Amino acid sequence: MGHVSGMVWLLTVLGIIGLLLFDFFFHVRRAHVPRLREAALWTSIYVSIAILFGAGVWVFGGATMGTEYFAGYVTEEALSVDNLFVFLLLLGSFKVPRADQQKVLLVGIAVSLVARTAFIFLGAALINSFAWIFYLFGAILLVTAGNLVRGHGDDSDEAPDNIVIRVARRVLRTSDTYDGDKLVTYRDGKRVLTPMLLVMVAIGGTDILFALDSIPAIFGLTQNVYLVFTATAFSLLGLRQLYFLIDGLLDRLVYLSYGLAAVLALIGVKLVLHAMHQNNVPFINDGEPIGVTEIPTLASLGIIVGVLLITVVASVLSPKGRARTYVAGARRRATEFLDVETDPEYCDELYHQLLGDEAHLNGLPEKYQDRVQRHTDLRELLDRAHRVHDERVAAGRCFVRPERSAA
Incomplete structure (x- = not known):
């Protein structure tokens, strides 16, 4: 069943829009700090929805469509995790205060979903019109894989400053402070934008740039536009919940770039082989197809899952991963405690998490402790965080938990 009816398309799009609206009205509209249990529950729900949808594709569309969907979904989900580093x-x-991050992420994801849908239909139109586009997509993925490997050693904590962010900063005049999760506030009687709008543009715009890699990648696994769209949509829908579930583990995935590089290189080679098999470029083999063996999608799915599992396990067991996790966690929590959060109870929670990070840092092997120093x-x-905490306690503006502080 390669062809998908208009009714199925309509119901799928309405279902995805419904999930986005549900997310907004029942989770994001009221600003709050999502707990681990909440994030885990909703991440599992969204992953289950994606798997059940894939099972439906397998039953009604056949094994080929089912395999292509799952290969595309797993690849897009893995690339989405890599994108979370930038977020x-x-x-x-x-x-951005922790309680307001949900709305920023959801709006950015919605913008990205609309833009990626346009990219998907553009990519499909190019594929239908020009067979050589597979060579271009394959080259893009091979170059991206090389860049991931070369850029792996760069542990910079600086946020990206791409053209989308620079244009937004220039065009959108914003205040220096937030007003809850409002997009507009008043300063000296004048109506001004808050930084909330700017960060939403930054998240959405940056994720659109990520599509330049992810869309060619999924077209390398399936040329069925319906499968490309749904695999991309489901990978994005659960991204907000996934962020709050694993943000403390993101820095631990020290080998993720290598795993993703291997996956993108595999798909790049698959695209080039497919282009050679359908070749009509005049200066390659006189415009005649080249008899090469293509990589089956089922084999691609197995390799992708295997590579990602090895990458995650190696990262979790790595002492380097633990050291990087504790350093990044301590830096992030100290910054939030000092410069971002204002809620006394959450500041207290951050401070005691920071004490835990410091205890972990002190328990690292000597080689890594030297690096931390x-x-x-x-x-x-x-x-500075310790000094400020002591001042807040003395002023009665902070909760105290002596039993945890003593630890």
């Missing part, structure tokens, strides 16, 4: 840096750079800015940040 983490952006939200920290704009100093070279982060002089981190030591200064932690010292």
